[in-house]
Amino acid sequence: MSLTPDDVKRIARLARIETSDAEAQATQAQLNSIFDLIAAMQAVDTRGVSPMAHAQEVYQRLRDDVVTETDRHAAFQAIAPAVENGLYLVPKVIE
Amino acid sequence: MPETSLSALAAQLAAKQISSRELAQAYLDRIAALNPSINAFITVDAEKTLAEAAAADALIAAGQAGPLTGVPIAHKDIFCTDGWLTTCGSKMLHNFIAPYDAHVIQRFKAAGMPSLGKTNMDEFAMGSSNETSYFGAVKNPWNTAYVPGGSSGGAAACVAARMAPAATGTDTGGSIRQPAALCGITGLKPTYGLVSRFGMIAFASSLDQAGPMAPSAEDCALLLNVMTGFDPNDSTSLDREKEDYARDLDKPLAGLRVGLPREFFAAGLNSEVAAAVEAAVTELKKLGATTVDISLANSRLAIPVYYVLAPAEASSNLSRFDGVRYGYRAPEYGNLDDMYSKTRAQGFGAEVKRRILIGAYVLSHGYYDAYYLQAQKIRRLIADDFNAAFKTCDVILGPTAPGTAFKLGEKSGDPVEMYLNDLYTIPANLAGLPGMSLPCGFDAQGLPIGLQLVGNYFSEAKMLNVAHQYQRATDWHSRMPTNL
Numbered sequence: 001m002s003l004t005p006d007d008v009k010r011i012a013r014l015a016r017i018e019t020s021d022a023e024a025q026a027t028q029a030q031l032n033s034i035f036d037l038i039a040a041m042q043a044v045d046t047r048g049v050s051p052m053a054h055a056q057e058v059y060q061r062l063r064d065d066v067v068t069e070t071d072r073h074a075a076f077q078a079i080a081p082a083v084e085n086g087l088y089l090v091p092k093v094i095e
Numbered sequence: 096m097p098e099t100s101l102s103a104l105a106a107q108l109a110a111k112q113i114s115s116r117e118l119a120q121a122y123l124d125r126i127a128a129l130n131p132s133i134n135a136f137i138t139v140d141a142e143k144t145l146a147e148a149a150a151a152d153a154l155i156a157a158g159q160a161g162p163l164t165g166v167p168i169a170h171k172d173i174f175c176t177d178g179w180l181t182t183c184g185s186k187m188l189h190n191f192i193a194p195y196d197a198h199v200i201q202r203f204k205a206a207g208m209p210s211l212g213k214t215n216m217d218e219f220a221m222g223s224s225n226e227t228s229y230f231g232a233v234k235n236p237w238n239t240a241y242v243p244g245g246s247s248g249g250a251a252a253c254v255a256a257r258m259a260p261a262a263t264g265t266d267t268g269g270s271i272r273q274p275a276a277l278c279g280i281t282g283l284k285p286t287y288g289l290v291s292r293f294g295m296i297a298f299a300s301s302l303d304q305a306g307p308m309a310p311s312a313e314d315c316a317l318l319l320n321v322m323t324g325f326d327p328n329d330s331t332s333l334d335r336e337k338e339d340y341a342r343d344l345d346k347p348l349a350g351l352r353v354g355l356p357r358e359f360f361a362a363g364l365n366s367e368v369a370a371a372v373e374a375a376v377t378e379l380k381k382l383g384a385t386t387v388d389i390s391l392a393n394s395r396l397a398i399p400v401y402y403v404l405a406p407a408e409a410s411s412n413l414s415r416f417d418g419v420r421y422g423y424r425a426p427e428y429g430n431l432d433d434m435y436s437k438t439r440a441q442g443f444g445a446e447v448k449r450r451i452l453i454g455a456y457v458l459s460h461g462y463y464d465a466y467y468l469q470a471q472k473i474r475r476l477i478a479d480d481f482n483a484a485f486k487t488c489d490v491i492l493g494p495t496a497p498g499t500a501f502k503l504g505e506k507s508g509d510p511v512e513m514y515l516n517d518l519y520t521i522p523a524n525l526a527g528l529p530g531m532s533l534p535c536g537f538d539a540q541g542l543p544i545g546l547q548l549v550g551n552y553f554s555e556a557k558m559l560n561v562a563h564q565y566q567r568a569t570d571w572h573s574r575m576p577t578n579l
Binding site for chain 2: 054075
């Protein structure tokens with residue numbers, strides 16, 4: 001498998017990372033060498049093997065439906081790049 | 096700075112031979128003297144440290160001290176620390192003052208252990224040399240032309256240089272053990288789920304685990320007693336009875352079965368490392384251990400599997416860094432999408448971007464089964480190998496890393512070359528098993544060599560027993576760099 005610079009730009013777009021043509025070119029070679037390393041997996045026969053997502057068999061716990069969090073609104077917004085009237089400011093998305 | 100164990104420091108504090116403030120000040124002085132050449136710390140705040148030390152002194156005076164109250168510790172800059180800059184080694188969080196404490200930080204605070212500051216690390220813990228940090232590379236205290244390993248490179252370097260008596264680290268693919276090996280200290284990655292991940296900035300959530308780093312195994316046992324414990328804020332935290340990890344330190348090793356995985360002693364291992372590890376095996380035999388030949392046949396696939404699973408999880412975890420709620424935002428942008436894309440392009444370094452791209456690709460439509468699912472299946476095979484091995488041995492032993500520290504810049508241009516450093520450490524993360532590294536010698540250039548132990552689930556006390564007995568018989572762990 002081999003990625004083209006266009007593939008790199010498509011993935012970068014999915015990941016919301018602005019990437020110039022020159023960067024895509026440079027990244028392409030590095031990603032391909034990493035995928036060459038990963039390719040060793042493909043020869044392994046894994047029929048009948050159940051995938052392992054986690055080291056321990058754990059299940060989501062349920063807790064009582066009561067309020068446990070305190071209001072930290074001001075503390076959390078104090079570190080935001082742009083806020084106004086208690087709201088996070090971003091470029092206009094609805095015309 | 097005197098060469099002192101945590102238990103000796105705690106005894107001096109309890110006997111009021113030294114105050115926590117005096118102790119903290121002594122370490123702060125050493126940090127001020129050495130950090131300009133080592134770059135182990137991103138943030139030092141003497142005022143905060145001394146205030147925490149004064150509070151510890153008050154606890155001691157009131158007779159309310161715990162086993163380590165007043166002993167200072169350095170924290171990896173991956174742990175959110177209320178009121179402290181918490182950068183994760185990234186431009187993306189260069190201005191992030193955490194508004195809360197990670198569970199690990201809460202525990203050290205509750206134990207009365209003052210923070211000496213936040214240690215340097217590879218950006219978002221992605222790296223094996225500490226060269227990907229936005230705040231500059233960390234230098235190995237044994238030779239400042241060499242890397243300290245990574246990603247907990249600052250933690251390992253500050254302990255090796257005795258700028259702190261102990262430090263916290265995190266380990267996703269070897270990030271505690273490999274720098275511990277390269278800097279000549281002891282470090283332990285616990286069984287997955289023993290230490291809460293709450294407030295620990297996420298890299299690959301199914302692999303990330305925090306652990307202690309210090310000169311000796313005894314120190315690590317005492318720190319593990321503080322760090323572990325159930326936390327409802329982490330959905331993978333295990334609700335288990337509290338253990339004393341120091342309880343078996345003094346047990347003799349007679350009858351111990353040490354498994355030697357033949358794959359860990361095969362081609363690719365530096366001969367000086369191999370010789371030092373084999374000498375350690377001889378030492379353990381003298382202490383009564385026997386060896387068992389074992390095979391971890393699928394461990395050769397650990398790196399390919401890891402470089403699918405970890406980037407996949409990272410690409411999801413790091414999607415939260417969008418310039419909206421905290422951290423960096425690009426200064427100029429058009430629409431919302433453009434703001435995200437420019438913020439992430441400017442805020443993340445090259446290695447982090449590479450891993451996000453790998454992750455986005457392996458999870459994208461049409462590739463999921465071939466990459467992500469296949470990797471999860473081989474992850475099972477790797478864990479099964481360990482389960483089979485632990486039927487015939489009590490602990491697995493091998494090298495921590497294939498070589499000793501390498502020169503700054505030597506491998507930073509070739510990601511694949513860098514990834515191969517974690518050949519022996521990644522399998523334990525994939526299986527969720529505890530692993531530790533301890534010093535076992537030096538190469539011809541005077542750089543430290545690390546020995547790795549991997550134990551069965553929840554066998555930390557046993558591993559620490561083996562390591563402590565080895566450290567009673569040898570003095571590698573108490574050697575310090577003399578060039579500083």
